Amino acid sequence: xxxxxxxxxxxxxxxxxxxxxxxxxxxxxxxxxxxxxxxxxxxxxxxxxxxxxxxxxxxxxxxxxxxxxxxxxxxxxxxxxxxxxxxxxxxxxxxxxxxxxxxxxxxxxxxxxxxxxxxxxxxxxxxxxxxxxxxxxxxxxxxxxxxxxxxxxxxxx
Numbered sequence: 001x002x003x004x005x006x007x008x009x010x011x012x013x014x015x016x017x018x019x020x021x022x023x024x025x026x027x028x029x030x031x032x033x034x035x036x037x038x039x040x041x042x043x044x045x046x047x048x049x050x051x052x053x054x055x056x057x058x059x060x061x062x063x064x065x066x067x068x069x070x071x072x073x074x075x076x077x078x079x080x081x082x083x084x085x086x087x088x089x090x091x092x093x094x095x096x097x098x099x100x101x102x103x104x105x106x107x108x109x110x111x112x113x114x115x116x117x118x119x120x121x122x123x124x125x126x127x128x129x130x131x132x133x134x135x136x137x138x139x140x141x142x143x144x145x146x147x148x149x150x151x152x153x154x155x156x157x
Contacts, residue, residue: 090114090132 075083075096082102085094091114095107103110103119110118116125131142 084110084115084119086115088136090116090129092118 072094075081075094078096078098080098081096082099083094083096084092084099087093091112092110095105095110097107099110100106105118114125114129116128120128134140135142
């Protein structure tokens, strides 16, 4: 007599007894055990997949940090081009040495302040803020143009 107990997607347990059939209680116990093994196997596969996702995310974060480091290093070492980075609220997140020389603010003084208040005449603050907000909301890109900048707002008072 042969008994086949299957674990879908995992395998089959084949029990064979030559002379007498399996006791019904034993067969039910084996089926229950196979069900528990299937659940354990699924949990192991889930854990393995989760670990792979975590590893992939950690790797992506590490690559992002490396990319940001290369970006910052490149622009910090660009001596004659003022480069600034801003968040969605137009607050300074990056301010290189050329920006310090051009606008008269150290990076520490500029960080966290709205871009328009640091580098543009006050008459342009509202319009620039509106253009940036519209662009961030999915509007058209802000056209490139020359803009009169405040080269050292502290000196201008």
